[in-house]
Amino acid sequence: MKTFSRILLIVAAAMGLASCATARLTSEEKNNLAQAIQTGISEKHFEMEIRMMNPQRGRSRNVSGFSVEVKGDTLVSNLPYFGVVHSAPYGGGKGLNFESKINSYQTTQAKSECTQVAIKTKNEEDNYVYTFDIYADGTAYLTVRSDNRDGISYTGYVSAPSEGKR
Secondary structure, eight states: OHHHHHHHHHHHHHHHHHHHHHHOOOHHHHHHHHHHHHHHHHTTEEEEEEEEEEESSSOOEEEEEEEEEEETTEEEEEEOOOSOBSSOOTTOOOTEEEEEEEEEEEEEEEETTEEEEEEEEEOSSOEEEEEEEEETTSEEEEEEEESSBOOEEEEEEEEOOOTTTO
């Protein structure tokens, strides 16, 4: 039992030190990051890497390898979905994996360091509203609502693509 307690303490200490090391950005780096994110939002060119999904029904899950990208007037959605589908095409359909034209793009300053971006889009299966809450440090929350599915939210990080990716 003592060995298990020591291992648990060592793991907790290592995680604490690792999180402190990644959180240390100089004020100049923080300003540059915030400026890059705001530029990406205003130019309608940013990407959100998904780290956690929070279905309306059920438990949250850590995920990796999923993202949402805004490229001008196009939304590229590559998201996992767990929830109730009220109406779906034969075979299950695309889910939240699609590329479509953005019908509406609206930004508002929700808080001093938070910008909210609401995007309305549709494809042949459904109408969608993607609402991003993007903070100056790159943290982001995404809520997806649709006509035919339960809502779902995601947590992750936003980055503005580098010049080479455009």
